[in-house]
Amino acid sequence: MSTLRAWIAATVAAVALGLGAGWSPAVNAADDGVDRHGMENDMPVPSDEASLENGKDRYQARCSYCHRPDGRGGSSSVCLACQKYKWGSKSSSIYATIAAGRPLTKMGAFATSLSQEEIMNIIGYIRYLQEWKIKDDLAAASTSK
Numbered sequence: 059m060s061t062l063r064a065w066i067a068a069t070v071a072a073v074a075l076g077l078g079a080g081w082s083p084a085v086n087a088a089d090d091g092v093d094r095h096g097m098e099n100d101m102p103v104p105s106d107e108a109s110l111e112n113g114k115d116r117y118q119a120r121c122s123y124c125h126r127p128d129g130r131g132g133s134s135s136v137c138l139a140c141q142k143y144k145w146g147s148k149s150s151s152i153y154a155t156i157a158a159g160r161p162l163t164k165m166g167a168f169a170t171s172l173s174q175e176e177i178m179n180i181i182g183y184i185r186y187l188q189e190w191k192i193k194d195d196l197a198a199a200s201t202s203k
Protein backbone atom coordinates (compact mmCIF):
# COMPACT_ATOMS: atom_id res chain seq x y z
CA MET A 59 0.00 0.00 0.00
CA SER A 60 2.77 2.42 0.85
CA THR A 61 4.38 1.55 -2.50
CA LEU A 62 1.15 2.37 -4.26
CA ARG A 63 0.81 5.61 -2.36
CA ALA A 64 4.39 6.57 -3.26
CA TRP A 65 3.71 5.74 -6.88
CA ILE A 66 0.55 7.83 -6.93
CA ALA A 67 2.45 10.71 -5.38
CA ALA A 68 5.16 10.37 -8.03
CA THR A 69 2.58 10.22 -10.77
CA VAL A 70 0.71 13.24 -9.51
CA ALA A 71 4.01 15.11 -9.33
CA ALA A 72 4.97 13.97 -12.83
CA VAL A 73 1.66 15.03 -14.29
CA ALA A 74 1.83 18.36 -12.48
CA LEU A 75 5.28 18.91 -13.95
CA GLY A 76 4.16 17.90 -17.40
CA LEU A 77 7.14 15.53 -17.52
CA GLY A 78 5.64 13.16 -20.04
CA ALA A 79 2.81 13.85 -22.42
CA GLY A 80 0.13 11.23 -22.21
CA TRP A 81 1.25 9.78 -18.88
CA SER A 82 -1.87 8.03 -17.68
CA PRO A 83 -2.56 7.44 -14.01
CA ALA A 84 -4.71 4.52 -15.22
CA VAL A 85 -1.51 2.53 -15.73
CA ASN A 86 -1.08 1.43 -12.18
CA ALA A 87 2.14 0.00 -10.76
CA ALA A 88 0.15 -2.22 -8.41
CA ASP A 89 -2.00 -4.01 -10.98
CA ASP A 90 -0.37 -3.74 -14.42
CA GLY A 91 1.47 -7.02 -13.84
CA VAL A 92 4.84 -5.53 -14.86
CA ASP A 93 7.94 -6.85 -13.13
CA ARG A 94 9.75 -3.98 -11.41
CA HIS A 95 12.67 -6.00 -10.05
CA GLY A 96 15.11 -3.44 -11.43
CA MET A 97 13.60 -0.58 -9.46
CA GLU A 98 14.28 -1.59 -5.87
CA ASN A 99 14.87 1.39 -3.61
CA ASP A 100 17.01 0.10 -0.76
CA MET A 101 17.89 3.76 -0.15
CA PRO A 102 14.78 5.98 -0.02
CA VAL A 103 14.34 7.92 -3.27
CA PRO A 104 12.49 11.25 -3.29
CA SER A 105 9.36 11.50 -5.43
CA ASP A 106 7.90 14.88 -4.47
CA GLU A 107 7.42 17.50 -7.15
CA ALA A 108 10.34 19.76 -6.20
CA SER A 109 12.80 16.85 -6.04
CA LEU A 110 11.67 15.45 -9.39
CA GLU A 111 11.93 18.86 -10.98
CA ASN A 112 15.47 19.29 -9.66
CA GLY A 113 16.37 15.72 -10.68
CA LYS A 114 15.10 16.35 -14.20
CA ASP A 115 17.04 19.61 -14.43
CA ARG A 116 20.30 18.05 -13.19
CA TYR A 117 19.84 14.94 -15.36
CA GLN A 118 19.22 16.97 -18.51
CA ALA A 119 22.23 19.20 -17.77
CA ARG A 120 24.74 16.53 -16.74
CA CYS A 121 23.66 13.12 -18.04
CA SER A 122 21.38 13.42 -21.06
CA TYR A 123 24.10 14.04 -23.64
CA CYS A 124 25.47 10.53 -23.04
CA HIS A 125 22.28 8.76 -21.91
CA ARG A 126 19.71 10.63 -24.05
CA PRO A 127 17.01 12.92 -22.59
CA ASP A 128 14.67 9.93 -22.23
CA GLY A 129 17.43 7.74 -20.76
CA ARG A 130 17.19 5.12 -23.48
CA GLY A 131 20.74 4.93 -24.84
CA GLY A 132 22.77 7.60 -26.59
CA SER A 133 26.55 7.62 -26.96
CA SER A 134 26.88 5.62 -23.72
CA SER A 135 24.74 2.80 -25.18
CA VAL A 136 23.42 2.45 -21.64
CA CYS A 137 19.65 2.39 -21.24
CA LEU A 138 18.93 3.87 -17.84
CA ALA A 139 15.18 3.68 -18.46
CA CYS A 140 15.48 -0.10 -18.78
CA GLN A 141 15.71 -2.27 -15.69
CA LYS A 142 18.68 -4.41 -16.67
CA TYR A 143 21.81 -2.74 -15.28
CA LYS A 144 25.37 -3.98 -15.42
CA TRP A 145 26.42 -2.37 -12.12
CA GLY A 146 23.15 -2.89 -10.26
CA SER A 147 19.93 -0.88 -10.32
CA LYS A 148 19.03 -0.71 -6.61
CA SER A 149 19.07 2.91 -5.54
CA SER A 150 22.26 2.35 -3.50
CA SER A 151 24.04 0.86 -6.55
CA ILE A 152 22.98 3.72 -8.81
CA TYR A 153 24.14 6.15 -6.12
CA ALA A 154 27.57 4.47 -6.07
CA THR A 155 27.81 4.57 -9.88
CA ILE A 156 26.98 8.28 -10.06
CA ALA A 157 29.07 9.36 -7.07
CA ALA A 158 32.23 7.35 -7.77
CA GLY A 159 31.88 6.71 -11.50
CA ARG A 160 32.95 3.41 -13.05
CA PRO A 161 36.73 3.26 -13.56
CA LEU A 162 38.10 2.67 -17.07
CA THR A 163 34.76 3.68 -18.63
CA LYS A 164 33.42 7.03 -19.79
CA MET A 165 31.11 7.07 -16.75
CA GLY A 166 32.76 9.69 -14.59
CA ALA A 167 32.44 10.47 -10.89
CA PHE A 168 30.01 13.22 -9.88
CA ALA A 169 30.54 13.27 -6.10
CA THR A 170 32.38 16.59 -6.24
CA SER A 171 30.11 18.35 -8.74
CA LEU A 172 26.69 17.18 -7.53
CA SER A 173 25.41 17.25 -3.94
CA GLN A 174 24.10 14.05 -2.31
CA GLU A 175 20.62 15.54 -2.55
CA GLU A 176 21.02 16.25 -6.27
CA ILE A 177 22.20 12.67 -6.87
CA MET A 178 19.15 11.30 -4.99
CA ASN A 179 16.89 13.60 -7.03
CA ILE A 180 18.48 12.30 -10.25
CA ILE A 181 17.79 8.73 -9.11
CA GLY A 182 14.16 9.76 -8.52
CA TYR A 183 14.09 11.06 -12.07
CA ILE A 184 15.63 7.81 -13.39
CA ARG A 185 12.76 5.94 -11.64
CA TYR A 186 10.37 8.25 -13.48
CA LEU A 187 12.12 7.48 -16.82
CA GLN A 188 11.73 3.75 -16.05
CA GLU A 189 8.00 4.16 -15.37
CA TRP A 190 7.68 6.14 -18.59
CA LYS A 191 9.31 3.31 -20.58
CA ILE A 192 7.08 0.71 -18.90
CA LYS A 193 4.09 2.74 -19.99
CA ASP A 194 5.38 3.02 -23.58
CA ASP A 195 6.12 -0.72 -23.68
CA LEU A 196 2.61 -1.53 -22.44
CA ALA A 197 1.11 0.76 -25.09
CA ALA A 198 3.26 -0.82 -27.84
CA ALA A 199 2.26 -4.32 -26.70
CA SER A 200 -1.44 -3.46 -26.73
CA THR A 201 -1.34 -1.97 -30.25
CA SER A 202 0.60 -4.93 -31.68
CA LYS A 203 -2.04 -7.42 -30.52
Ligand code: HEC
Pocket residue numbers: 117120121122123124125133134135136138142143144145146152155156160163164165166168180
Ligand atom coordinates in the same frame (compact mmCIF):
# COMPACT_ATOMS: atom_id res chain seq x y z
C1 HEC B 1 30.55 11.23 -20.95
C2 HEC B 1 29.38 10.41 -21.06
C3 HEC B 1 28.57 10.13 -19.81
C4 HEC B 1 27.99 11.03 -18.95
C5 HEC B 1 28.05 12.54 -19.00
C6 HEC B 1 27.27 10.25 -17.98
N1 HEC B 1 27.41 8.93 -18.23
FE1 HEC B 1 26.60 7.42 -17.16
N2 HEC B 1 27.60 6.09 -18.28
C7 HEC B 1 28.35 6.37 -19.40
C8 HEC B 1 28.92 5.14 -19.94
C9 HEC B 1 29.79 5.01 -21.18
C10 HEC B 1 28.48 4.10 -19.09
C11 HEC B 1 28.80 2.61 -19.21
C12 HEC B 1 29.96 2.26 -18.31
C13 HEC B 1 30.34 0.80 -18.49
O1 HEC B 1 30.90 0.48 -19.54
O2 HEC B 1 30.04 0.02 -17.61
C14 HEC B 1 27.65 4.73 -18.07
C15 HEC B 1 27.03 4.04 -17.06
C16 HEC B 1 26.11 4.58 -16.19
C17 HEC B 1 25.35 3.85 -15.21
C18 HEC B 1 25.47 2.35 -14.92
C19 HEC B 1 24.55 1.58 -15.83
C20 HEC B 1 24.63 0.10 -15.57
O3 HEC B 1 24.30 -0.65 -16.51
O4 HEC B 1 24.97 -0.31 -14.47
C21 HEC B 1 24.53 4.74 -14.57
C22 HEC B 1 23.55 4.44 -13.46
C23 HEC B 1 24.79 6.03 -15.14
N3 HEC B 1 25.75 5.91 -16.12
C24 HEC B 1 24.16 7.19 -14.76
C25 HEC B 1 24.58 8.46 -15.16
C26 HEC B 1 24.05 9.68 -14.60
C27 HEC B 1 22.94 9.76 -13.59
C28 HEC B 1 24.75 10.69 -15.19
C29 HEC B 1 24.65 12.16 -14.89
C30 HEC B 1 24.89 12.55 -13.51
C31 HEC B 1 25.67 10.10 -16.13
N4 HEC B 1 25.54 8.75 -16.09
C32 HEC B 1 26.52 10.81 -16.95
C33 HEC B 1 28.57 7.63 -19.92
C34 HEC B 1 28.20 8.80 -19.33
